[in-house]
Amino acid sequence: MYICFDIGGTNIKAGLFSHDGEMIEKVSVKTPPEYDRILDILISIAESYHSLKACAVAVPGTCMPADGKVLFCPNLSALNGHNLKNDIAAKLGIPVFLENDANMAALGEYFFFEKNNIKNMIFLTLGTGVGGGAILNGQLLTSDISLFEAGHININPEGPRCGCGKRGCLETYASVSGLLRTYANLSSAQELPDGANKVFSLYKSGDRVAGLSFEVLGGCLGIGMATLANILVPEKIKIGGGLSEMSEAFLPNTLKVFSKHIYPAYRDKVTIELSGLKNNAGLSGCAATCMLGR
Known part of the structure; x- marks a missing residue:
């Protein structure tokens, strides 16, 4: 065992x-x-x-x-x-x-779910932070130092300070803390949500600020995905992590922005899906x- x-x-x-x-x-x-x-x-x-x-x-x-x-x-x-x-x-x-x-996570999703279907894949985890892994020709992309820090590609050089010390990383928008920060910036409410689940509940009840907050998350995620896809051209980009379970709130805008920003020749080569193994x-x-x- x-x-x-x-x-x-x-x-x-x-x-x-x-x-x-x-x-x-x-x-x-x-x-x-x-x-x-x-x-x-x-x-x-x-x-x-x-x-x-x-x-x-x-x-x-x-x-x-x-x-x-x-x-x-x-x-x-x-x-x-x-x-x-x-x-x-x-x-x-x-x-x-x-x-x-x-x-x-990328290896797990590929080994147990995709190895008989595709050879190239990007996997993104959305949770406390944003992580990423890549499968190229059926193998995990790795080296003597762990690679593919997808959460720290830059979305906005003047954006919020990230935990890594830089500004405007994808993680500052497409993570739980990013979602809560966006909600706080857009809201005039005195009492702010204490977690992503609360923002999602507000979204489902029709709260406009919650909807806009997820829209920002989804748009930034789409830009990040397009940036990665323009380099590696994976057959699939798969999304996991806790926030993936709230995909109905952000994925439509992710797909829209991704399609806009990906290199035209690659647009029909890459599909975006949720993780089969989830968390x-x-x-x-x-x-x-x-x-x-x-």
Whole structure:
């Protein structure tokens, strides 16, 4: 069996998988702000199971997959500078694999859902931040440092400050925090929504500001997708993460803006779809990594 972890800025998801990639059990706990507590949670969950063959971990930022060091997580700085791979391996005594969370999600979506259909794919995760991964010729695009930080392509050089320190990243518009910021900027209400689910509820009830907020998110996402597609020309761009479950509120504008900004020769070559694995893509990518042994 394999133990897999998807560490997010809000929650840590853990999944126990069989040798053929079937999820047997899944748990989720709040992500603490300290590294030692994060490590303790991972070890505690792993040690509650027996006969583990390998472990894989998805982290919300830039890492060195082979070396095991986490370099920079904009929304979870507690991981920065730590060798998470070695720290887990020292406790569990089994092979440990490490990769960026969106890269893991891209691999999971491809390996379990698309590998018999296409060869080239971009996967975007919309949640606390915006992540991205790419499959080229049936293989995850990777290197000695995790690649494809799609959330940090620039949408507006004078835009809001991002957690990475730059301004106007895609993430500042197409994430949960981006949605809430846009709503706050457009609204004159004294009491603002405390989460994306609340903004979505307002949208469904006909709230005009909520609708405009999702429209901004969708438009910026369309620009970002077109930018990526103009470089890689994937057969599909797939959308996962928590915000993908609210796609009815933003996807129509995403498709409209994407069609406007993509290079004309590529317009009919790229389709946009929601993830088949939804919020389990990251954990499934971890399982695929364990199965592949890399």
